[in-house]
Amino acid sequence: PGWSKGVPCPWQPDGLGRGGLVIYTSEYWTGWPISKAHLTNTLVHEVLHALGLDHPNTDLDGDGTVE
Numbered sequence: 001p002g003w004s005k006g007v008p009c010p011w012q013p014d015g016l017g018r019g020g021l022v023i024y025t026s027e028y029w030t031g032w033p034i035s036k037a038h039l040t041n042t043l044v045h046e047v048l049h050a051l052g053l054d055h056p057n058t059d060l061d062g063d064g065t066v067e
Contacts, residue, residue, distance in 0.1 A: 022050045 024046070034042075057066050 022046045 024043075059066055
């Protein structure tokens with residue numbers, strides 16, 4: 001129920017992220033048992049993606065598992 005997505009929008013001449021788009025469906029606001037803390041985390045998380053940040057996906061200890 002509900003979804004969110006953050007999309008960076010690159011500045012075409014140099015390929016740098018200078019803005020973004022964050023989309024939330026109304027299903028996040030009503031009818032879904034989500035804590036205020038989890039909702040706030042999701043909002044911030046997707047806004048940061050729109051600003052160009054990504055998940056590092058780094059295997060810190062070399063065991064084949066992303067920490």
